[in-house]
Amino acid sequence: MKRVIVIGAGASGLVAAYFAAKRGNEVIVIEKNEKCGKKIYITGKGRCNITNDILPEDFLSNVVTNPKFLTGAVYSFPPQKLMRFLEDGGLRLKTERGGRVFPLSDKASDVTKCLENYCKNAGVCFHFNEQVQEICVLQSTMSDVITDKARYACDACIVCTGGLSYPGTGSTGDGYAFAKQLGHTVVPVTAALCGINLKDTDTAPLQGLSLKNVSVSAKRGGKEVGSFFGEMLFTHFGISGPCVLSLSSLINRFPMSEIEIFIDLKPALDAQTLDKRILRDFEKYKNKMLIHALDELLPKSLVPVVVARSGILPSTPVNTVTKAQRGHLLETIKRFTLRPSSLRGIRESIVTAGGVDVREIHPKTMESRLVKGLYFCGEVLDVDAFTGGYNLQIAFSTGYAAGNNV
Structure with a gap:
């Protein structure tokens, strides 16, 4: 029997702890918060989008950073295996549009309870309100974990401390500090899955406008970086919503001055x-001014902005609009251009991009290549994915890999 210390009682930590205990190890989970799964509670707006019911190869196509590294972990513990595991633990599930999986109760707390019960039944010991201060290594092998309350000799340590997103849940970058102290490279962290601040001032009147069935794309130097179809939202700072969140994860490592964003309002x-x-609308409203002739085509608050950008005077009678002017209007609708100034802060981002360099981690076990008995799981690693349950599945899959191989 080995003594295993798991740092962090989030998604990856709870799964790692259970499977490590199931293998007959003595497992202690050290959590600086007062309870398990504090970040799980806020995921999916409190509903918890657990995973996405999709095949492993399709799952990996939704991973933005280092999908190849995750191949072994995702195939070993894919969404379907996770779903069976949770249902066997008494958690009833449902699948919504886009393959998104939620607890039937719509309560994120039920996910945490299920995982915590698994751990307790396997003999996992929890230490809450305890802060890890140092991970000690002797001759490149795990030896001790020191907290603000005690010193624990151990054979293995699994670091599941999360990233920097939503620091109120305990994700304050502790794992990055531990990794650096132990000789690991940490890829610079940045926001992922977040809103985008805009330079454009003419979009201010659009605050609160939600657009559905639009195409949102980004280009850098004339080359497309990514494109998404679905929903987006204009906010007090710029833009947000599912399409924008996903797009942010593809542009977050480039200078925003090099990025242009385009909305196809009628894809x-x-x-x-x-x-x-x-032309049909113009014929219908031929005796009206242009500003009053587009309400059937576009949301009312968007019409003045589109007309202004087309360069046509709002008071222009529809029956005098030239073919060239109509072309400008069409171009504005198909390529409504936005200039990003920056991403929203990392504290607001759903996940953190960057983290422990995966080249220094064994992909099948999550064990450090530098320190025997040291493992890293979940968001602390340099892996991230789009919205839709993919990031939580990464946490579960990497936690399973570590716990099952410790």
Whole structure:
């Protein structure tokens, strides 16, 4: 029997602790908060988007950073295996659009309770309100973990401390400090899955406007970085919503001055079809001013901004709009351009990009290549994915890999 210390009682920590205990090890979980799963409680707006019911190869296509590293872990503990594991633990699940999996109760707390019960039944010991201060190594092998309350001799230590997102949940970058102290490289961290601040001032009147079925893309130096179809939202700072969050994870390592964002407000219509649609509306409202002729085509608050950007005077009678002017209007609708100034802060981001360099971690076991008996799981690693349950699944899969191989 080995003594295993797990630092952090989040998603990856709870899974790692259970599977390590199931293998007959003595497992102690040290958590600086007063309870387990504090970040789990706020995921999915309190509902907890646990995973995405998708095949492993498709899952990996939704991983932004280091998908190859995660291949072994995701195939060993894929979404379907996680779902069976949770249901066997008494958690009833449901699958919603896009394959997103939630607890049937819509309560994130039920996910935490299920995982905590698994751990307690396996004999895992929890130490709450205890802060790890140092991880000690002797001759490149784990020896002790020192906290503000005690010193624990151990054979293995699994670091599951999360990133820097939502620091109120305890994610304050502790794991990065431990990794650096032990000789690991930490890839610079940045926000991922977050809103985007805009330079544009003419979008201020659009605050609160939600757009559905639009295409949002980003280009850098004329080359497309990424494109997403779905929903987005104009906010007091710029833009947010599912499409924007995913896009932020693809542009977060570039200078924002090099990025342009484009919204296709009518992606279902090609230019020719859209032009015919505009002509039909113009015929219907031929005796009105342009500013009053687009309400069937666009949200009311968006019309003045689109018209202004097209360069046509709002008071222009519809029956005098030229073909060239109509072309400018069409271009504005199909390529509504935005200039990002920065991403929202890392404290607001759903996940943290960057972290412990995966080249220094064994991909099948999550064990350090530098220190025997030291493991890293979840968000502390340099891995991140799009929204839809993928990041929590990464936490569960990497936790399983460590716990099952410790």
